Amino acid sequence: MSFDHSVSIITINGKTPTIHPSAFIAPGCRIIGDVSIGADVSIWYNCVLRADVSHIAIGNRSNIQDGSIIHCDGPDGLSADGYPTIIGEDVLVGHKAIIHGSHLHDRAFVGMAASTMNGCVIEGDAMLAAGALLTPGKKVNAKTLWAGAPARMVRDLSEEDILGMRAGVAHYVFNGHAHKLAVSGE
Template identity: 60%
Template sequence: MTAPLILPFGGKTPRIHDSAFVAPGCVIIGDVEIGPQASIWYNCILRADINHIRVGARSNIQDGSVIHVETDYGDGGHPAIIGDDVLIGHMALVHGCTLQDRAFVGMGAIVMDGCVIEGDAMLAAGAMLTPGKRMPSGQLWSGRPAKYMRDLSEADILGMQRGVNGYVHEAGLHAAALKAVAERP
């Protein structure tokens, strides 16, 4: 098993809360902060070499996803800000944008520089949110480029919260399994 690579860069060292789960194979570089009970799944990359990344409490970044930032060309650039209780699906690309508390990014989706996905909004699997777009709370957007599809139902929003809770639970199980393997003679 390959332990996560936690790499200081540019005088900044990643800060990972003790209760967060970071799976083997992950690479976390530079000015990254990961909050309590967050989970960073197998083979994710969080590269904060030219701006910063923040991952809030209980948020999960699923297998193979890439989180990066936009450089500061004198305008501050765009960090990657991921709020609390955010779901990011497998193989997503999140670049220099803001995902507010309870936002959802589907599997294989792309969120580009300067975008904002408000809380309780969902970007569908495979969608591409082009630079500077803002998705209002309670909406589902889909397509390449992504466009408004419909309002989310209460059941959709509750399903996202169940997903957050499920990933917090699952991260605990994976952490225990990895610990058991490491303790074998």
């Protein structure tokens, strides 16, 4: 039996994605435009990263889990520079998340099916809970948990919570390498 292992890497407006050789890009992904992906990043099955009007940057060891959508936004009346999406190092983005024109600092966490909108910031060691909606311009402070739609601060994160997020990063780096080998057939 043969499988389609296709990934779309698309140049648009003269911008071509740059992907570190150690990154795992799963079959079914679409990486479009001004996207940069760092070392040991994993972009899981059927994700879309579309940077056609601004740029997307994903730092080392971060992961974008299955079915997530990452986009950015161009300049408007509120932001002359537009809304790039900047994802730092060691960031966890859960399944089916939508990250739009936001900045996720190093070690941020976005839960499954959560969404961020233009101008949002999630600081390091902070968590946006599964299913949460972070409305435009909101900031999740370091070491806090936000939940709900619209999202609001629920509580401070414990050291155990933060260590759990760091363990999740290590798991996804390891698992990304395993899937990369499985997909390549080596």
